[in-house]
Amino acid sequence: MGDGMRETDFVSGFARGLKVIEAFGEAQPRLSIAEASKLTGLDRATVRRSLLTLSELGYADYDGKFFTLTPKVLRLGHAYLSATPLPAIVQPYLDQLSEKAGQSASASVLDGTEVVYIARASQRRVMSINLMPGSRLPAYCASMGRVLLAALPETEAREILSRTELKANTPRTKTDPEELIEELRRVRAEGYAVIDQELEIGLCSIAVPLMNARGQVVAALNIGAPAAHVAASELAERYLPLLRETQAALRPLVQ
Amino acid sequence: MGDGMRETDFVSGFARGLKVIEAFGEAQPRLSIAEASKLTGLDRATVRRSLLTLSELGYADYDGKFFTLTPKVLRLGHAYLSATPLPAIVQPYLDQLSEKAGQSASASVLDGTEVVYIARASQRRVMSINLMPGSRLPAYCASMGRVLLAALPETEAREILSRTELKANTPRTKTDPEELIEELRRVRAEGYAVIDQELEIGLCSIAVPLMNARGQVVAALNIGAPAAHVAASELAERYLPLLRETQAALRPLVQ
């Protein structure tokens, strides 16, 4: 196991249980034991024990056939959100930013190949999907993802792209790794990223990195707008000053 | 449960690990092994194994002394939010409601003695605390909490109140169980609850239950407003029609 951790310092029953929780999702709101077993690759008997444990603890409901998660599992994510000062620090600035821009504003961090929303101030709904803290988008085709990838050493960014399924969500989605790497260089040089309907037709966005006093990138900020309302080419002109302002205001406050 | 489940159907290593995750929080953003052991009441060796497991899986970072949670733990809460259709169904209606009212609108469900926010459309910030999906408030002094408690059989509501720490957040907070039970009866009869600065000075709110086609209460909706802007006595007059409208529109859509 990577570093010097001994075998006996790993609780596999815990790891298996977490895997079972993650097996639930949009397409799998309720799972039978056999389904959860297939999704996780774990033995049916093991999955059954994990699910019954979740049920016993109140993290899941069981109707004798299907298991569903209960709101209690939100405690787990909340343990992160409340333990990490960043979301609470950023939120009021997002609110202001969103109001001034008249568009939705969000903040996110990188987790593997995805960006994870940690705070959000939404105006009108523009996306078909519903974003909230904890929501995830693939990094390669999201403005905040580009900014966060650009902040990494290029080898690391390449490594992440290599294990991403680069699919064309729209005809405009960039899926060629070399083209993406080139784009990351541009983002690094210019200090912002613009996405023009690469994730969803009709939606464009602009993002900047959020840095701490030492210049380390700790998150990304963005503004998303309907393409019908603001052309992608106008995004920088219209919103970059506001984003830079917020970026500067937050810089001394984080970490 | 407690019923027919056999001892061997419970994975205590998993249960202990979940307890460790929940030990993190606002006051405890970073935990040493000894601190986590104290907070959870688990043996140090056990906590250490759980924390190293979390670290190995990428749910936690370890600097050799302190553990902190990573954004990956949001996957767990997200498993609930994306697996449960309610938040996604409710969100667009909250957006509309919030816009029409010019105030923040939220939806929540009950988890133990607390309400858990599952969706939210926020206008200007009025509370000192930052609410987002996954956030929790004590049920007894929140408008949505009153509505959700009122939907339970009275013995159950009493039981929940009995294990709640009924503290006076403000001079206006109702803390007498009998007075609260009486208020729940009123809420049940009238179909809405109003809170006048019981949680925080300067904040009042009004909530209604969200019912499915069979009349079962599945969540609560509310509108929160600054007391300086809207007196509590005006809440029903100004916002109840909007809330009722949303309630009616959602009724055939949930479950």
Next chain:
DNA sequence: TTCATTTTGTGCGATATACGAACAAATGTC
């Protein structure tokens, strides 16, 4: 520095869990 105190790491016996397989029950198909 020394000594006391707290915290962390580890070996070990007792105990709990996972695995695979076998069985039972449910479901679907003809």
Next chain:
DNA sequence: GACATTTGTTCGTATATCGCACAAAATGAA
């Protein structure tokens, strides 16, 4: 109904985990 298939449950045993006791390391006070 008979059969095949899937799913849930139980069981024995090999293996992993727990909690304790002790050792080592870090921390702090005098």
